[in-house]
Amino acid sequence: MSGVIGRYLKEVVPEKAKTTQASNKLEPSTLTKVFGSMKPADITAADVWDFVQARAKTSKVRANRERSLLQDVMRHAIMWGHCKDNPVREQDSTHTAGPDLHCLAPFPIKALTEIKRPISSTQLVTSRDGSPMTLEGRKTAWGRTMDKAIAENAISERFHFHDNRAKTVTDLKAAGRDAKSLSGHASESIVEKVYDRRSMKKANPLE
Template sequence: MGRKRTTNKDLPRGLHLKGGRFYHVTSTTPRKWTPLGSDRLQALVGWARIEGAEPDPSARTFEVIAARYLREIIPGKAQRTQRDNLIELDRLNAVFGKVLIESIKPFHVRQYLDVRGQTAKARANREKALLSHLFNKAREWGYTDAPNPCQGVKGFTESGRDRYVTDAEFKAVWAKAHDTVRDAMDIALLTGQRPADVLKIKREDIREGALWITQNKTGVKRAIEITGELHQVIERISERKRERYSAFLIQDDNGRPLSPLALRSRFDKARKAAGVSFQFRDIRAKTASDTGDLGHSQRLLGHKNRDMTEHYVRDRIGQRVKPLR
């Protein structure tokens, strides 16, 4: 039996922190140390994939079920959702970790929401949703037959964004932006895709006269015809000289793919210089609003139904109505 931890007691068995980096360490000798990087959340994913052991069914604490959820469920989700879930799971573990799963009652969920909601109502709702899904999985896996404590517990009302970006605002930020941010802004505007989907576009995605995109969030596939301004923008990007070749369409001065953090930093700098306050993600809504054709907007953005697109557009530019006379 191994020695008890004296530090980092919150880490699962076999995951160790040494010199600022995480390692999976085997329990048998000679011990094998597998590096998992310095990011705690990614290290937990790596640990889960290596460990893969089924927890003792008699151990019905939240943290045991959360560990199984981490191994079996989270890896099957989209990358962005994975990262969000890992952060959410961390917060839930800090509160419910040692608690028996069936001991979590609706009033506990209400208390969690009330406390968490004091600083982050939207995040509290997401964490409640994850708790609910995890509890349902615990029921499926046989850890409990207790009813889901999240049922009937109302989350916080969220108001969607209603920011419409005018042409003048877009041009003002574009004029102050770095070339690579201009590239991303133009591609986002002309295709209506989310920031993450814009940044992941590779040159190999340009084929057969179209830009082929699989959306991270929904898995929806789109082949956007490369014509008009989109053709001009892609040509402009392709002709720009770089220090080295990159497989990615949106890249920095050194030819490396532009990271979400770098895009945000450069975009924030440009909008501050322009004196404009919209967010990069608002460009997608501008695209939907500016087509003048809800059917076109729906197909371009990849919405499942027209009502979603109509709501998306109406909240930003208002519903067009006729006067009394």
């Protein structure tokens, strides 16, 4: 598997967006440590499940990202003739650990649009003066927001900025409204598996 991951890094990652490349160069180290000595054909859905659950104990966001990367690596392993099935696809993505959406307060769109800024902007999230923020700037600002919210007991656990989309989709689905168009995905199955957190499943403990 280490050879497949190495080939993926050399041939596939360079074709991705620069921001994705940076992330993909960090995530394979964990995948190599866990699956590197295994043959692609020997990896099972149970192996993936155990990895995701163990990884989520230290970082739920990383668990989700590394699972997604592993799925794409296995997809290429199939094309390169190393295996026939993708064990990550067999594991329903709703199993992937995610934050409790009850801890996400309704996103204060109205409050954000009413903030007075020296520079007018069409972007919702900006710096204090209204100028666009860099990707790293947004990550830093979000991290500080999470730290403050945890310290003030406003939320019980950290969550990713993109989890706001999952909450919105979940709320819309619960209300019987169309959520597919808002998510930007053409496939209803992707919306249900990735964003609709009402269908998240929990494993029963083994006796």
